[in-house]
Structure formats: structure tokens, C-alpha cells
Amino acid sequence: MDAExxxxxxxxRARAALSSVQxxxxxxxxxxxxxxxxxxRNFGGVTAVDVAHLEVQRGSITALIGPNGAGKTTLxxxxxxFDTPDNGEWMFDSKNLKKVVAHKTASLGMVRTFQLTxxxxxxxxxxxxxxxxxxxxxxxxxxxxxxFRYRKQEAIIERRxxxxxxxxxxxxxxxQYAGTLSGGQRKLLEMARALMTNPRLVMLDEPMxxxxxxxxxxxxxxxxxxRDDGMTVLFVEHDMDxxxxxxxxxIVMAEGRIIAEGTPDQISANPAxxxxxxxxxxxxxxxxxxxx
Amino acid sequence: xxxxxxxxxxxxxxxxxxxxYFALAAIGLNIQFGYTGLLNFGQxxxxxxxxxxxxxxxxxxxxxxxxxxxxxxxxxxxxxxxxGIPTLRLRADYLAIVxxxxxxxxxxxxxxxxxxxxxxxxxxxxxxxxxxxxxNPFDPGAQYGIRPFxxxxxxxxTMIVGWSLVIIFSYLVYMLMKSPWxxxxxxxxxxxxAVRSLGKNVYSYKMQSLIIGGVVGMFSGMIFALDRGxxxxxxxxRDVTFYxxxxxxxxxxxxxxxxxxxxxxxxxxxxxxxxxxxxLTKDKPFSIFGVGIIQKAQVGPVNYMLIGLGLMLLMTFRPxxxxxSKEEMALDGR
Numbered sequence: 001m002d003a004e005x006x007x008x009x010x011x012x013r014a015r016a017a018l019s020s021v022q023x024x025x026x027x028x029x030x031x032x033x034x035x036x037x038x039x040x041r042n043f044g045g046v047t048a049v050d051v052a053h054l055e056v057q058r059g060s061i062t063a064l065i066g067p068n069g070a071g072k073t074t075l076x077x078x079x080x081x082f083d084t085p086d087n088g089e090w091m092f093d094s095k096n097l098k099k100v101v102a103h104k105t106a107s108l109g110m111v112r113t114f115q116l117t118x119x120x121x122x123x124x125x126x127x128x129x130x131x132x133x134x135x136x137x138x139x140x141x142x143x144x145x146x147x148f149r150y151r152k153q154e155a156i157i158e159r160r161x162x163x164x165x166x167x168x169x170x171x172x173x174x175x176q177y178a179g180t181l182s183g184g185q186r187k188l189l190e191m192a193r194a195l196m197t198n199p200r201l202v203m204l205d206e207p208m209x210x211x212x213x214x215x216x217x218x219x220x221x222x223x224x225x226x227r228d229d230g231m232t233v234l235f236v237e238h239d240m241d242x243x244x245x246x247x248x249x250x251i252v253m254a255e256g257r258i259i260a261e262g263t264p265d266q267i268s269a270n271p272a273x274x275x276x277x278x279x280x281x282x283x284x285x286x287x288x289x290x291x292x
Numbered sequence: 293x294x295x296x297x298x299x300x301x302x303x304x305x306x307x308x309x310x311x312x313y314f315a316l317a318a319i320g321l322n323i324q325f326g327y328t329g330l331l332n333f334g335q336x337x338x339x340x341x342x343x344x345x346x347x348x349x350x351x352x353x354x355x356x357x358x359x360x361x362x363x364x365x366x367x368x369x370x371x372x373x374x375x376g377i378p379t380l381r382l383r384a385d386y387l388a389i390v391x392x393x394x395x396x397x398x399x400x401x402x403x404x405x406x407x408x409x410x411x412x413x414x415x416x417x418x419x420x421x422x423x424x425x426x427x428n429p430f431d432p433g434a435q436y437g438i439r440p441f442x443x444x445x446x447x448x449x450t451m452i453v454g455w456s457l458v459i460i461f462s463y464l465v466y467m468l469m470k471s472p473w474x475x476x477x478x479x480x481x482x483x484x485x486a487v488r489s490l491g492k493n494v495y496s497y498k499m500q501s502l503i504i505g506g507v508v509g510m511f512s513g514m515i516f517a518l519d520r521g522x523x524x525x526x527x528x529x530r531d532v533t534f535y536x537x538x539x540x541x542x543x544x545x546x547x548x549x550x551x552x553x554x555x556x557x558x559x560x561x562x563x564x565x566x567x568x569x570x571x572l573t574k575d576k577p578f579s580i581f582g583v584g585i586i587q588k589a590q591v592g593p594v595n596y597m598l599i600g601l602g603l604m605l606l607m608t609f610r611p612x613x614x615x616x617s618k619e620e621m622a623l624d625g626r
Contacts, residue, residue: 082485082488102489103490103493103494104491105491106488106489106490106491107491111489111491112489113489114485114486118486118489119486120482120487121482122478122481122620122623123475123478123479123482127475130472131475131479131487131492134490134491138471138473139472139473139476141473141500141504143473144468144473144474145464145468145471150471150472154472177623180623190486193490194489196490197490
């Protein structure tokens with residue numbers, strides 16, 4: 001980890017709070033923004049997610065890792081209302097989200113991105129951004145016919161969108177179709193667009209998938225920037241270097257359950273994690289196994 | 293061969309009432325299909341709502357013609373909710389299946405003997421346009437204008453009303469699609485999960501789009517009924533839906549210009565090819581080196597074949613239509 005890094009006051013507070021938390025699965029945090037209890041989802045006979053207890057510390061960057069098929073994305077879908085669990089309760093900022101539909105979670109301050117980037121290709125980059133703003137007058141059809149009813153708000157939204165585009169270095173693509181962006185730029189656009197909703201919790205599903213190393217570095221900085229601005233970040237990632245580099249806390253899932261939690265250093269030394277990723281017989285050669 | 297006559301009829305069809313009511317239906321369909329991505333294959337049912345809303349004012353309710361608009365809108369909303377509630381949560385293909393079936397159900401219900409007292413059965417309704425005729429400032433018997441723009445007083449009146457509605461709705465759709473509302477529906481067309489994740493109620497927007505597009509289609513049905521002076525159930529069959537869709541694609545989807553000029557070109561081409569074939573076979577069957585190609589009685593079907601062929605060529609060589617954007621087209625499947 002970068003020892004030189006300076007942390008904002010908020011980040012320091014989150015890290016300090018987490019430093020005294022015991023590294024065990026489903027452990028309670030001092031100030032959780034997201035809390036899930038007994039969330040279970042079955043697909044036919046397969047239990048995709050079975051989370052007994054999960055807490056995400058406010059103001060932290062929390063990574064959710066695990067081998068393919070561990071149920072990370074399904075958990076994201078459940079928490080954001082894109083899928084309904086068979087069982088369980090979950091709260092965002094002490095509001096129960098059990099009966100809350102997907103589009104309402106965003107206006108509550110909880111926004112997500114997708115593993116397969118969803119840039120709206122036939123809309124321009126700036127239109128993509130402006131779409132993200134919530135509570136727009138002009139989104140009512142009768143107001144849509146009366147430009148004077150939304151023009152002022154639209155100008156404010158556009159200014160905010162332009163600021164974010166600049167911050168994410170997409171301002172030169174402002175008026176291009178989003179479909180002309182590269183894969184990495186689309187990831188940036190999706191993240192910037194999510195920020196237009198003014199979230200308190202940002203949930204990123206594999207923000208680094210398919211992004212080149214140079215862009216990864218700047219994405220890292222952007223994610224840190226979110227924390228420094230007071231947002232909580234929960235992200236799914238496979239890139240262990242990145243997880244180690246930016247997260248304050250790591251939650252490991254395997255076969256739908258949370259099998260370990262801890263700071264990045266604790267996790268990389270955890271035998272349960274190594275086992276989940278590499279199998280029980282790590283270290284032994286395949287030949288040896290066959291002979292046995 | 294009388295080329296002048298062919299040309300005159302073609303030009304006249306460009307601005308004729310058929311183009312006007314097709315344009316209205318296409319503007320409505322463009323809101324649903326072009327902008328929101330709702331595959332509505334039942335636009336004829338929404339047109340029937342307009343025509344029957346108007347017809348029922350005299351046939352059943354015994355109230356003035358203007359009530360027809362309100363009755364029509366009520367019918368569109370009922371139909372939109374009936375079709376939309378079960379299907380708008382599903383993928384687009386399901387809406388297509390359900391709308392095409394609904395349109396047929398609507399047609400069969402209004403032409404049924406059982407409901408003859410409301411809808412007039414297969415005879416339709418004929419006595420509702422008196423007050424519209426009374427509003428006509430022109431002499432219905434006289435011919436107005438100079439050739440090729442020569443129309444009877446009554447045609448001129450329906451054309452003026454029809455094209456005025458086209459202009460009004462084009463403007464409204466343009467305003468709507470420029471607004472944040474339009475941005476949301478266009479985004480839904482691209483990816484509804486993304487829109488949902490940004491806090492928009494996708495389901496509600498799709499319903500709004502379906503009903504608003506249906507209301508514009510309803511006016512199309514009204515103009516058609518007023519022009520013909522009658523409401524006939526079989527005028528609202530599948531063919532109409534697909535001709536309107538064809539005309540829209542010809543003009544270019546998700547473009548206001550496309551939804552107006554497409555229908556004009558559709559009717560222009562239709563009348564041109566029809567007149568041309570008729571002139572060709574007027575005196576004797578047309579043949580090349582003694583091989584018979586086409587005779588008088590075959591003009592109708594052959595004309596449809598040619599229209600079909602033309603559209604296949606259009607889709608192959610210019611899939612975005614006349615006014616569609618090639619760049620937008622190229623973004624598909626990336």
C-alpha cells in the first residue's frame with residue numbers, strides 16, 4: 001500500500017473505525033451505512049446468495065471479492081432491488097429496503113453500475129450525464145411541452161454534468177455519441193453518470209473489467225476521490241492489486257456466503273480466502289494428486 | 293401512356309388525405325417505437341379507438357361530435373392500460389405479440405353481431421360527421437385549386453384539418469423529445485436497466501409513451517373516419533399497422549421529419565406505381581417479346597409486390613430510411 005498517501009479526514013475516520021473491527025465474517029461495524037441480514041436467493045436448486053450478516057462502514061471503500069459464481073453480482077442485484085431475494089432484510093441508512101423497487105433506491109442515495117457497461121449509445125455523452133440527475137421537472141411529460149418550466153433546472157444540471165465530465169476527463173467527448181467511446185471511457189462515463197444522482201453509497205460492479213492499466217490508475221484515483229467527497233464505495237473486483245491498493249476493508253464471498261472479512265493485509269494472509277480461490281490442494285502439483 | 297396524369301396523381305397523393313392520416317399514425321408510432329423502443333404492432337387498434345370514439349357519439353351516446361375526442365382518449369387509455377400493464381414489464385418482443393393480437397381482438401369485437409348496437413357490426417357507423425360537414429367553410433360539391441392540387445370542397449376541408457393536426461403533433465413531439473422526458477424515453481430504448489439504476493420509473497414512462505403515441509394514432513383514425521364519412525371495422529386491420537410502420541421506416545425512425553415525410557413518400561410511391569401499371573396495361577396486356585408480363589386485372593397485387601421489393605431494397609441499401617441518421621445506425625451492435 002502507498003504509505004505516502006494522504007487521506008482526507010473522512011477517510012481517516014473510516015480507516016480508524018475499521019482498524020478496531022475484528023476480522024471475522026459478518027462482523028458488526030461502528031457506523032454501517034448498509035446492513036443486510038439473512039439475505040438468501042435460490043435459483044432453482046442452487047443457492048446463489050446466502051448472506052447471514054453484512055455491514056458496510058460509512059465513508060469507507062469496501063471491496064467485495066470472490067471467485068466467479070460466488071454471488072457477488074447477485075448480491076448487488078438484491079441490494080439494489082434489481083432482483084428479489086427469497087428471504088431476508090436489508091437496510092440502507094437505517095431505511096428498510098425490502099419493499100423498495102429498483103428505481104427508488106437511486107433517489108434514496110444508493111446508486112449502482114453494471115458489470116457489462118450500460119452506456120446509452122445513441123445518446124450523446126452530455127445527455128447520458130444529464131439523465132443521471134434526479135427530481136427533474138422536465139421529466140414529467142406535461143412539463144416537457146413547456147420548456148420554461150424546466151429550462152432553469154436544466155442549466156444547473158448541465159453545469160454539474162460538465163464539471164463531472166471535466167473531472168473524469170471526458171469533456172472533449174461531450175457532444176459525441178456515447179457509442180463512440182472506448183470501453184474504458186464508457187466505464188468512466190457510467191461512473192460519472194451514477195454520480196449525477198448525488199449518491200451516498202456508490203456500488204460499482206467490476207469497474208476495472210476490460211480497462212487498460214493506465215486508465216486503471218486514474219480510475220483508482222477517481223474511486224478514492226469519491227470517498228474523499230464523503231461517499232461510501234462498495235465495489236466488486238477481481239484485480240487483487242487494485243483491491244489491495246484502494247480498499248479500506250475487504251469482504252470475501254464464496255458459494256454465496258461471506259467467508260472472510262478484514263483489512264486488505266489480513267485478507268491476503270487468510271487461509272480460507274486462499275482456499276476459496278485456489279482450491280484445497282494448493283501447492284501440490286496435479287501430477288501428485290493423480291498419483292495419490 | 294399519359295405521363296402527365298401519372299405525375300399529377302403522384303404529386304396529389306403526396307399531399308392527399310391518406311398521407312395525412314398515415315402521418316398522424318406514424319407520428320404516434322414514432323413516439324412508441326422510434327423513441328421509446330416499444331414494438332407496438334397494434335397501432336390500428338388505437339386508430340380504431342379514435343374512429344369508434346367518434347362514431348359512437350351518434351351511434352350510442354347520442355352526444356355531439358366533439359365528445360368523440362374525449363371518448364376516444366378514454367378508449368385509448370383503457371386499451372393502453374389493458375395492453376401495457378401485463379406486457380410493459382417484459383421484453384419488447386412480448387409487447388409486439390400482445391399488441392398484434394389486441395388489434396385483431398379489437399377489430400373482431402367491433403365488427404361482431406353481439407355488439408352491433410354499440411359499434412354497428414360489420415356495416416360500421418355512417419351518421420356521425422354531420423357537424424363536421426357543417427363546419428366546412430368550402431362548398432363540398434365544388435372543385436378547388438389548380439391541377440395537380442385540385443380537390444373537392446369536402447376533401448380540402450378534411451385535408452386542412454388533417455395536415456393542421458400533423459403540424460401540431462409534429463411540433464409537440466419535437467418539443468417533447470427535446471425535453472428531459474424525451475431523454476428518458478430514448479434512454480429506455482437503449483437500456484432500461486441503466487435508466488432504472490438512475491432512479492427513473494421505467495414502467496411508468498413506457499406506459500406514458502404507449503398512451504401518448506396511442507392518442508396521436510387516435511386522431512389519425514378520426515381523420516380517416518371523417519374523410520370517408522364512415523367507420524368500417526375492416527379499415528383497422530393488420531395491414532394498416534404494417535403500412536404505417538413501413539411508411540415510418542421509409543422516412544426514418546426517431547426523426548420527426550421522417551414520420552411526416554415517410555408517409556407522404558409511401559403514398560406518392562404507391563400511387564405512382566399503381567397509376568403507372570394501369571397506364572401500361574390500359575389498352576392491352578403488357579408483354580415483352582411476346583411473353584406476357586402483366587395484364588389489367590393484376591395491377592393491384594403486382595403493385596404491392598413492387599412496393600415490397602422497393603422496401604426490401606431500401607432496407608438493404610439505406611436501412612436508416614430517408615431522414616434517419618447513419619451514425620446512429622452504425623452504433624447498433626457495438
